[in-house]
Amino acid sequence: MAITLIDAAPDAAIADWIAERLLIALGRAAGGPERGGIAITVPGGTTPFPILADLAARPLPWERITVWPGDDRIVAEDHPASNVGRIRALLQPVGAQIAPLAQGAVPPRFALAWLGMGNDGHVASLFPNTDPRADAPAHVVRIVPDPLPPEAPFERLSLTIPTLIASDALLFVIRGADKRALFEAAASGAHGVAAHDLPVGRLLAAASHAVPPVPVTCFC
Numbered sequence: 257m258a259i260t261l262i263d264a265a266p267d268a269a270i271a272d273w274i275a276e277r278l279l280i281a282l283g284r285a286a287g288g289p290e291r292g293g294i295a296i297t298v299p300g301g302t303t304p305f306p307i308l309a310d311l312a313a314r315p316l317p318w319e320r321i322t323v324w325p326g327d328d329r330i331v332a333e334d335h336p337a338s339n340v341g342r343i344r345a346l347l348q349p350v351g352a353q354i355a356p357l358a359q360g361a362v363p364p365r366f367a368l369a370w371l372g373m374g375n376d377g378h379v380a381s382l383f384p385n386t387d388p389r390a391d392a393p394a395h396v397v398r399i400v401p402d403p404l405p406p407e408a409p410f411e412r413l414s415l416t417i418p419t420l421i422a423s424d425a426l427l428f429v430i431r432g433a434d435k436r437a438l439f440e441a442a443a444s445g446a447h448g449v450a451a452h453d454l455p456v457g458r459l460l461a462a463a464s465h466a467v468p469p470v471p472v473t474c475f476c
């Protein structure tokens with residue numbers, strides 16, 4: 257599997273990596289059918305926002321970038337738990353187009369699908385008990401986590417594994433030794449079926465089986 261693990265890096269170094277990938281993707285898109293535009297997806301939760309703030313301060317051509325949340329909590333945009341509200345607050349002022357999730361929406365191919373991961377191995381809002389599996393649709397789904405995560409006890413909207421692997425590259429940014437161990441287990445299967453069967457494991461497996469395989473980088 258084409259997975260590159262990069263040891264815990266400061267937010268600025270991760271922002272450097274992302275900015276470089278965005279510029280490469282924008283260069284490829286110039287003159288293409290999307291008239292030079294690209295779409296990316298970014299995570300919610302806590303980890304991404306300092307990195308997004310760093311990126312927003314950089315002179316990127318944000319007006320050519322459409323940003324989709326990878327998942328969201330079903331709350332008003334001005335609620336502190338709204339991923340799209342926090343993403344919009346940072347990136348709309350610098351010119352990015354923001355695409356709030358809507359149930360049934362079909363996302364574009366992403367130049368970069370940036371993800372976090374929960375302690376339970378959830379990615380986007382695909383939780384172990386509620387992730388649509390073999391029949392996962394290629395559109396945004398509504399999910400009721402079971403149990404509701406105490407830190408954000410809301411119903412969710414989420415991209416699915418088929419929509420996430422319709423990307424040129426996957427990026428994970430995760431923090432902490434426990435999450436790193438879980439990610440490595442999911443990637444290698446070394447801890448058996450359980451880690452592979454988590455949403456993160458199934459996403460990594462789908463990325464590796466895609467044609468061509470989707471490259472994965474993890475800052476962890």
Ligand SMILES: O=C1O[C@H](COP(=O)(O)O)[C@@H](O)[C@H](O)[C@H]1O
Pocket residue numbers: 299300301302303304326327328329339371372373374375379380381408
């Ligand atoms: O609920 C969520 O949690 C995960 C992980 O968040 P973090 O706070 O541990 O970084 C996140 O990736 C997801 O987008 C979010 O909605």
